[in-house]
Amino acid sequence: MNNQKNYLERTTFFVGLLILAILIGYLSIEILGETKKVPALEVQFVHQPALPGNTYKIDIKNNGGETAKEALIFFHLYQNGRVVESAQLKIGYVPVHSEVSGWISFSRDAVPTDSLAVGPISFLKP
Amino acid sequence: MGISETAKEYGRGIVGGLLFSLPLLYTMEVWWTGFTASPEKLLAFVGFTFLLLLGYNKHSGMRKDATLKDILHESIEDIALAFTVAFLFLLLINKINFNMPLREIAGKVIVESMIVAIGVSVGTAQLGQEKKREASKEGEGILQMIVLSLCGAALISSSVAPTEEILKIAMVSGPAHLMVMILISIGLSALILFFSDFKGTGSFEGGSFKMIVHLIISYMCALAISLVLLWFFGRVSGHGWSLIIAQTIVLAIPASLGASAGRMLIG
Known part of the structure; x- marks a missing residue:
């Protein structure tokens, strides 16, 4: 050979x-x-006045050491101190150090006193 | 060997890699495994695949007088081709991009490339002209049979192993179902190996005892590969033993086809 x-x-x-x-x-x-072996989701949002409706862009970043599976994040729209509408985002997987973006459009018209709050966040370990 | 011969060999390897692992490159559960599997699991998978490559190249991919150095050389070349093919293909179908974290890109490419690597090795050895294959057909020992059965089982069953359907079938399968599955798996292997003049089987000499030994080895290889793949794709953790065994039996149907028919085709 x-x-x-x-x-x-x-x-x-x-x-x-x-x-x-x-x-x-x-x-x-x-x-x-690797020391931290749990997902740590950081949620950021910004109002999108250029888009139709009362729309927010949502960015979810996983700063933890493990992928988050089936992440479910609730958002509450406050007007004049009261919750007037709620929405939720469901994401299949948020890998470690990855960022996932989404948008929420509320049916209520935007008013100057609007504020958006992040509600409960749940996810599974894959 | 000249450069043009090597280029042709690599061409066959790339075609083999794509041909045998295309379903996996398009399967989302495999992409997910890339970022959900722990680094320990990925490292173990790299080691396991490399051992399979060494075994395949020793027993089928190369001539009988090949040294350990030749086999190592060939296996590392297979890894290089497989990694490149998997990386470029995932880029092509937009399952990786340069905005993703390194860990996600690396995980996806590692998982896919390890499966592509076996296809590359088989493609390099088997997709050429017939005259190039004759040298590897001599003397089939038990070890060669086991190695080729493991490779055949991995090649065929890896396309369904990551899917949730295996779990769903296993959950609704009672003991009677599972028993029938075992018998059908072994029956199909017997049909392929001894009663259908399947390519590469030749005329079997050795009586019914040797026949049973061959069938048992073939089915054990199918079960072993099924369990390893289920573990790697995260289908074992969190489940009781009965469900793990049921899933292994369900996956062992395609795996046993790979361990018998696949072995004959790639050997």
Whole structure:
């Protein structure tokens, strides 16, 4: 059998070796360095006056060390100190350090005293 | 081997990788596993796949006089091709992008590329002209049979292992159902290996005892691969033993086809 490897085989081999070394190194660092093993969802929202209706853009970021599965986030629209409408966002998965965006359109017209509050947040560990 | 021969071999590997793992590249449960699986699990999966690659390349992918160095070289080349194919394909179908965190990209590519790697290895060895395959057909020992059965089972059953349907079927399957599933799995293997002149089986010599031993080994490989895949895709944790066993039996139907028919096709 001819064991001489050509240039292409040698290059592919070294690329493969590099990929394996990076994968093993990266996963080992993840294993050793990870301390917080629970999801931590951070919710931010901003009113979108340019969009039709009373619409808010919602950004949900997972700052924890574990994916959040089936995250359910409630939002309450306050007008004059009273809850006038509620909405909920359901997200299948929010991976670690990922950000998911969504929009909520309330049926009530926007008034200057509007305020949006985040209600209960629930999620499962995958 | 010249560069053009190597390029053709890689071409076959890429085609094999896509051909055998395309359903997984399009399966959302596999993408999710990329970011829900722990780093420990991903590392174990990389190790397990690499062992399967070494076994396959030793027993089928290369000539009998190949040294350990040759087998290692070939397996690492397979990983390089598989990683590139999986990365580019996930990019193409927009399941990864550069706005995602590194962990999500890495997880998805690792999970997909490990499955693509077995397809690359099989494609490199089996999709060429017939004359290139003859050297690997000599002398089938028990170890070779086990390795090829494991690879065949992994290749065929990995396309359904991540789906929730396995759990749903297992939940509604009673003991009688499961018993029939076991018998059908073994019966199909017997049909493929001994009674249908299936490609690569040849004429079986050895009597009914040897036949039973072959069937048992084949089914054990199917069960083992089923359990490993179920564990990796998160279908084991949180369930009682009875449901884990039921899921393993359900998944062992396609796995046993892979361990028998798949073994003959890729070996």
